[in-house]
Amino acid sequence: xxxxxxxxxxxxxxxxxxxxxxxxxxxxxxxxxxxxxxxxxxxxxxxxxxxxxxxxxxxxxxxxxxxxxxxxxxxxxxxxxxxxxxxxxxxxxxxxxxxxxxxxxxxxxxxxxxxxxxxxxxxxxxxxxxxxxxxxxxxxxxxxxxxxxxxxxxxxxxxxxxxxxxxxxxxxxxxxxxxxxxxxxxxxxxxxxxxxxxxxxxxxxxxxxxxxxxxxxxxxxx
Amino acid sequence: xxxxxxxxxxxxxxxxxxxxxxxxxxxxxxxxxxxxxxxxxxxxxxxxxxxxxxxxxxxxxxxxxxxxxxxxxxxxxxxxxxxxxxxxxxxxxxxxxxxxxxxxxxxxxxxxxxxxxxxxxxxxxxxxxxxxxxxxxxxxxxxxxxxxxxxxxxxxxxxxxxxxxxxxxxxxxxxxxxxxxxxxxxxxxxxxxxxxxxxxxxxxxxxxxxxxxxxxxxxxxxxxxxxxxxxxxxxxxxxxxxxxxxxxxxxxxxxxxxxxxxxxxxxxxxxxxxxxxxxxxxxxxxxxxxxxxxxxxxxxxxxxxxxxxxxxxxxxxxxxxxxxxxxxxxxxxxxxxxxxxxxxxxxxxxxxxxxxxxxxxxxxxxxxxxxxxxxxxxxxxxxxxxxxxxxxxxxxxxxxxxxxxxxxxxxxxxxxxxxxxxxxxxxxxxxxxxxxxxxxxxxxxxxxxxxxxxxxxxxxxxxx
Numbered sequence: 018x019x020x021x022x023x024x025x026x027x028x029x030x031x032x033x034x035x036x037x038x039x040x041x042x043x044x045x046x047x048x049x050x051x052x053x054x055x056x057x058x059x060x061x062x063x064x065x066x067x068x069x070x071x072x073x074x075x076x077x078x079x080x081x082x083x084x085x086x087x088x089x090x091x092x093x094x095x096x097x098x099x100x101x102x103x104x105x106x107x108x109x110x111x112x113x114x115x116x117x118x119x120x121x122x123x124x125x126x127x128x129x130x131x132x133x134x135x136x137x138x139x140x141x142x143x144x145x146x147x148x149x150x151x152x153x154x155x156x157x158x159x160x161x162x163x164x165x166x167x168x169x170x171x172x173x174x175x176x177x178x179x180x181x182x183x184x185x186x187x188x189x190x191x192x193x194x195x196x197x198x199x200x201x202x203x204x205x206x207x208x209x210x211x212x213x214x215x216x217x218x219x220x221x222x223x224x225x226x227x228x229x230x231x232x233x234x235x236x237x238x239x
Numbered sequence: 240x241x242x243x244x245x246x247x248x249x250x251x252x253x254x255x256x257x258x259x260x261x262x263x264x265x266x267x268x269x270x271x272x273x274x275x276x277x278x279x280x281x282x283x284x285x286x287x288x289x290x291x292x293x294x295x296x297x298x299x300x301x302x303x304x305x306x307x308x309x310x311x312x313x314x315x316x317x318x319x320x321x322x323x324x325x326x327x328x329x330x331x332x333x334x335x336x337x338x339x340x341x342x343x344x345x346x347x348x349x350x351x352x353x354x355x356x357x358x359x360x361x362x363x364x365x366x367x368x369x370x371x372x373x374x375x376x377x378x379x380x381x382x383x384x385x386x387x388x389x390x391x392x393x394x395x396x397x398x399x400x401x402x403x404x405x406x407x408x409x410x411x412x413x414x415x416x417x418x419x420x421x422x423x424x425x426x427x428x429x430x431x432x433x434x435x436x437x438x439x440x441x442x443x444x445x446x447x448x449x450x451x452x453x454x455x456x457x458x459x460x461x462x463x464x465x466x467x468x469x470x471x472x473x474x475x476x477x478x479x480x481x482x483x484x485x486x487x488x489x490x491x492x493x494x495x496x497x498x499x500x501x502x503x504x505x506x507x508x509x510x511x512x513x514x515x516x517x518x519x520x521x522x523x524x525x526x527x528x529x530x531x532x533x534x535x536x537x538x539x540x541x542x543x544x545x546x547x548x549x550x551x552x553x554x555x556x557x558x559x560x561x562x563x564x565x566x567x568x569x570x571x572x573x574x575x576x577x578x579x580x581x582x583x584x585x586x587x588x589x590x591x592x593x594x595x596x597x598x599x600x601x602x603x604x605x606x607x608x609x610x611x612x613x614x615x616x617x618x619x620x621x622x623x624x625x626x627x628x629x630x631x632x633x634x635x636x637x638x639x640x641x642x643x644x645x646x647x648x649x650x651x652x653x654x655x656x657x658x659x660x661x662x663x664x665x666x667x668x669x670x671x672x673x674x675x676x677x678x679x680x681x682x683x684x685x686x687x688x689x690x691x692x693x694x695x696x697x698x699x700x701x702x703x
Contacts, residue, residue, distance in 0.1 A: 026491065032498045039505075097490060105547070119494040119528045122501050170562065196563060200594045201529070202601065206567040213566055 018063035018133050019043045023053030023079070024095070025072050033066070036122040037129070050074025057083055062090050064132050066125070069096035069107065077110045084111035091132040095120070104199065123233040127185045134184050144179040147239025149218060149226055151179055160218060170195070171214050178227065178237040187234035211235055251425045255418015262414045266407035273403060278396045282371065285321075285387035286351070289372035292322060293349075293385040300377050308381070312336055321388040323370055329380030336384070342370075345382060349375030352386065366390075428457040432464060441672065444472045490531050497524040533662040540669040546588045550702050553583040553625060556593055557617050564600050572609040575600070579617045583625050584702040587674050595670040596627060598663045599695045603631040607692070612684055624676070625701045630683035630694040641680040667697065674699050 020042045024030040030046050037044045045062075047053035050071040057065050057079070065083075069076040080092050091113040096103060104115045114128055144151040148161045156172065158165045167175065174195050178186065188207040192198045215227045228236045292315070300308040312326045316337050325336035331344055342354040353371045372386025435448040447468060448461035500521045504514065561577035568575035585592065596615075603613045617627045636644060645668045668678040676699035683692035 028495050029491075029498070032495065032502065035502065036498075117532075119490065119497055119525075119532075122498065122505075196559070198563075198593065198597075199590050200597065202564075202597065205570075206564060209566040209570045210563075 019045070019061060020129060021045050021047065021053065021057055021062040021065045021090075023047045023050070023057075023065065023071060023076070024068045025049055025070075026068075033122075033125070036126065037066075040126045040129075042129070048072075050076065050079050054079045054082060057090060058086055058088055060088070060090075064129050065090050065092045066129065067092055067094050067112070069094050069103070077107055077112075080107070080112050081110040093125075093128055093132055095125075123185070124187050124189060127187045127190060127233060130184050131181050131186065131190065134181060141180075144176065144182075146179050146182040146237055147224065147226055148222075149179070149239075151176060158218075160222060165217055167214075167217060171210075171217065174210060174214055175218065175237075178235065182237045182239075185230045185233050185236045190234070251422035252418055255414060255421060258418060259411050259414035262410040263407065266403070266410055270400075270403045270407065273399060274396075277399055281396075282389075285371055285389065286373075288322070289385045289387050292324075293373045293375070293383065296324075296383055296385065297377065300381075300383075305379075305381060308377075308383070309335060312383075321390075323372070323384075323386045323388060325382075325384040327382040327384075329376065329382065331382065334381070341374075341382065341384065342386075343374055343384070345374045345376055347375070349373060352384070354386075358388075358390075425457075432457075432461060435464065435468075439468060439471075441677075444468070444475065490528065490535075493524060493528055493531070497521065497528065500524060530662070533666065537662060537666050537669055540591065540666065540673055546591070546673065548586050548588055551585050551587050551589050551592055553585045553592070553617065553627070554579050554581055556589070557583075557596060557615065557627065560593065560596055560600060561615055564597075564604070568604060568613065571604065573604060573607055573611045573613060575604075575613045575615070577615045577617075579615070580619060583617055583619060585625055585674070585699050586702040587699070591670045591673070595667045595697060596629070598667050599627075599629040599697065602663055602695070603629050603633070603693070607631045607633040608687075611692075614684065619701060620698075623701055624698050626696050626698050628694055628696040630692065632684040632686040632692040634688070635683060635686065635690055635692045636680060644680070645678065664695070667695070671697055671699065676700060 020037050022030060022033055022037065022044055024033060024046065025048050027048070030048070034044045034046055045056065047056050051073045053065075053067065053071065054074060056062075067076045067079060071079070076094050076096075080094070083090070083092070092111070093114045093116060094107045094112045095116055095118060096107070097118045104117075107115045113132055116125065116128060142153045144153065150159045151157075152159075153176070158167055158172065158175065174191065177191065177195050189201070191207055191211075192202070211227065211229075215225075219225045219227055224239070226237055226239060228238060230236050296308060296311055296315075299311045303310075309326060312324045313335050315322070316324045316335070323337040325338050325341055326334045327336075327341045328334060331341050333339060333341060338356065342356060343352045350373070351371075352374045353369070355367050355369050358366055358368050368388055368390040370386040370388050372384065374382065374384040374386075376382055432448050435446055438446040447465045450458050450461045450465070452458065500517055504517045504521060557579045558577060561575060561579070565575050600613070600615065607613055611632050613629065613631045615627070615629050617625065620626050645664050664678070671678045676697065679696045679698060681694045681696065683694035686692050
């Protein structure tokens, strides 16, 4: 997919470009806010990765103006200021995701893919991965026709994994999207929640759906 | 304002009390002086008068014998005046004079007498009166008494004494009252200074002592204190902004460093050893970056920018946190139990509030040994504030160290072996201050060693 990277720090931009390219994306780089906005407005990008602190025009203003111009390309804001109010400000301006620096490359790659993948996911009422089915209206989950009994939080966790099926989701993405927590728990809390969910959806079945991606996170895949 | 009993302990009140003592001593001295200057003089005068009369009569006796003396006494006793006379035979039988009976028998030839007697005033009412004078035996036996009626002067004496006592009591009451008022006024000013100091210590660096503009010593003290606080605030700002700037500026190169390590780790040409070393280095870089992030977050909370406060359903957030941590706690062989009252609401920044409580829970998880218990309770206290307590049965923190662990980077010797930068509780305390509340460390649950674990209580004002 085509990614526009707007980042003024040349060293940072070079590294990110290399990482994104290694993940098989076509990357173009803009080095300030105005240039970034002009390139984004001309279209053709699948995802925009935008630094918050940019010369000439701040990332938040760029997103806001792009949205006003009717450009709906998913935007991920990168920021050294990872605080609640900045995050809310970025999301309110129209960004789709917000990632605080420092982040691991895998985290960034996972989020870029999730953004692309999940562009128009909100209209769905049924999700399916292999023989695992989720009915979002009846709030039921079945695997191989057999009903599974999930707690409300487990349901949301599975829903997020199913919406991003085939993609790697990081622990941080789960924390932010399933629990709306924006801090790093120091214990293996997420892993335990995942293993509980796994025991419900995978234990009695020959094929495992919920996979651990070492060093990154998890992936639900048939 | 402190309870009024404390007023009695103030220096000003003690000074006032000392002043009252001095007034008392002065009045007593004055009393003694006035007594001798008035009554003493009166008595001495009457003694001289009586003595002169006695001498005059003695002379009359010497010149004209008993007949002449008798005549003189009859004459003088008939006169108006305060002097009283009695002439008696040697056995005490009264010959003539103001009394039917001799009030006192002389032992020696001449002696001083002081006696009381019945008299009738102008309306014929009997009254007791005092008299003082001289009595003595004359040559060949007759007894002569000359005395002065002290009636008037005794009344004067009584009046003077009463007035002096009244003055003394009023003086003492006045000086105690003025002392109380002075010490109340002074302690009010001192209390204003003390409350300023307390607020500053509690983290409100902007607070200043009130200056009344009267130019008195309290204003001088308040001004000096304010100047000191200005300087302190500037210094803290300088050191804080310097520290935060360093943390901020170091973050970008560290992030690049981390990225390079990461891409090096991804490259296929490294051997297993290199890979392990790179992985370790990456881990260390992450720890450093986490620490910087924590310092910067703490700085942002403490420097009090415009955080967006909203009404938080604390009961809800806390229940979710317990539900979030409970599986991990169980996995690690610890029990986490929540006992959360319904409908607790606070005004706050949701992210910071959640993180503060999560820090307390993680702290408890970290320091509680396997098999340990952790309890999260939330109640509305009788004073209306909301108390969220996380109690564990771990090793606890000795009371002497409890204040210290809330400071930045302080980690107790016993905690050196576990990961962390010593910022977790500092952040909770800073978040508590931002929300006009406090973090209090106290005894937690009973532990296996017979001691107490740690109890950390976050006390916040309830939302209306």
